[in-house]
Structure formats: C-alpha cells, structure tokens
Amino acid sequence: MSRGFMILGILLTTVFHPAVSHASIWGMPFPEDISTNGHLIDGVIRYIDLVLAIFFSIVVAAITYFIIRYRSRPGHKAVYETGNNKVYVIATILMGALVFFSIDAVVEHMAFRDLNQVFWNFPTGANVLKVEVMPQQFAWNIRYAGPDGNFSTDDDIVAPLSQMHVPVDTPVVVQMSAFDVVHAFYVPHLRIKQDAVPGMVTTFWFQATRTGQFEIACSALCGNGHYKMRGSLIIDTKEDFQKWLTVQTQEAASSDDVWGESESATGGVPANWGWIWQAKN
Numbered sequence: 001m002s003r004g005f006m007i008l009g010i011l012l013t014t015v016f017h018p019a020v021s022h023a024s025i026w027g028m029p030f031p032e033d034i035s036t037n038g039h040l041i042d043g044v045i046r047y048i049d050l051v052l053a054i055f056f057s058i059v060v061a062a063i064t065y066f067i068i069r070y071r072s073r074p075g076h077k078a079v080y081e082t083g084n085n086k087v088y089v090i091a092t093i094l095m096g097a098l099v100f101f102s103i104d105a106v107v108e109h110m111a112f113r114d115l116n117q118v119f120w121n122f123p124t125g126a127n128v129l130k131v132e133v134m135p136q137q138f139a140w141n142i143r144y145a146g147p148d149g150n151f152s153t154d155d156d157i158v159a160p161l162s163q164m165h166v167p168v169d170t171p172v173v174v175q176m177s178a179f180d181v182v183h184a185f186y187v188p189h190l191r192i193k194q195d196a197v198p199g200m201v202t203t204f205w206f207q208a209t210r211t212g213q214f215e216i217a218c219s220a221l222c223g224n225g226h227y228k229m230r231g232s233l234i235i236d237t238k239e240d241f242q243k244w245l246t247v248q249t250q251e252a253a254s255s256d257d258v259w260g261e262s263e264s265a266t267g268g269v270p271a272n273w274g275w276i277w278q279a280k281n
C-alpha cells in the first residue's frame, strides 16, 4: 500500500514536470521567436523552469515518502524532535547554498552575460535603422529620421498612429520617451520589453528574422485605456519597407497641415515631437 502511494507520487511529479520544462508553461507554448536574440531570453526562462522542476520533484517525493513512512499506525509511537542539532543546521545551510548557487548565481551570470554581449551591445553602422517612439495615453507615436538621416528636422517621417514598420534582417535601434506617464513597449514575439519614461530616453534594439505583423502591447498600467493600447509591428521585406518609407515621405511632404498638425488625432502630442538622436557609449 505505501509503495503504491510512493509510485503515485513519483509518477505525478515526473509526469507534471516535462510540461513545465520544455519551452512552455503549463502546456502553453511560448509565442514564436522572430528575433535573432530572443532565444537568449528563452534560455534563461527554460533554465529556471528546469531547475525548479527538479527541486520541486525532489521536495514532493520527500514529503510523500515521509508521510507514508511515519504515518500513524498501531505499534508506532511519535517522538518529539526539536530539529536544532548540528546535523539539521548544516543540512539547512547546505540546501540554502544549493538553491542559491544553482538558481540565483547561475541566472545572474546568464543575464549579465547576455546583456553585456548582446542587449547592451548596440549595433552601429550604415545598415542600422533608427526609430524614435513616444508612447502616450493610449497610442504609439513612431518617428523616422527621413532622408537627411537626422531626427528633429523638417523631413522626419511620422508613421500613422500606432504603426511601426521595420525591415526584416536589419538591426533596429529604438529610442523611446513617454509623452505623459510611464508606458512600456512589449513585443512578445521579439522577447523585448522596455519601459518608456517621461523626461528620459530609454533604448533597446532588435533584429527581426521574418516578415509579418505582430502586436505591440503596453505592459505598464498607464490609465483607463491601458487595455486598448495596442500597436502593430509590421516587418516588411527590405524593398517593401523602402517603398513604404517613400510613400510616407511623399505624404509628409504633401500633407501641409491638412488636419491641423494632427493635434487632435494624436491627443496632444505636437507634430514635431522627437529629439536629437542620443549617441550611445
């Protein structure tokens, strides 16, 4: 009978855990990774899942064993155990150290390695696309430098509200500052999440590996309309992106304040928002 419980406990823990440790949480798969760097984030998550699954299985198996081994039964008398002799103290310290070094220390090492080598290592060069983003309640303003390559000049290109176009297989560096309150730019498919803060420029970069349309979500609770603060990330082929940019340039040049500098359309964000690109390093 007790062996039956043991086997059941072990089965439950072993059947339960592969679901946690393979690229999914409780059977819900991660969104498709469409970036060159997303696998690094997934690697950290998978490592945490795997180690926790192993430790959790051990704890559940141990509890199951002790419950059965020391159950109440005729001829078996309980003893009072204070648990403060040397063996218990050493065992507790060892277990704490095991958890600390196998989870905290490793995750810290992985995270800083990836940040230094990749996420904080901003690409430079002529092929890099620079984009400025100014989120507001409850939309995304997206700005490109235009033909002169400089921001905060007359030929800047402002995309239609909440539409971000980028070319595939191209490094994209984004600088971001919030218009009103704290927002956060979140594209699960890119494994990118970055806060946008009023009065401060925050930066991130990514490179998309395939074309398509993906959701930009605001991941900082920013007001009543937070839930509907969605944007579209449209990843075009390089040719399609250039075509789109050309169309935007022509529209920007020919628009000449048809709608009153679009103040009403963007809810208070002036048409000439933007800042001089801030050099990194």
Ligand SMILES: [Cu+2]
Residues within 6 Å of the ligand: 135, 136, 137, 138, 182, 183, 184, 218, 219, 220, 221, 222, 226, 229
């Ligand atoms: Cu928001």
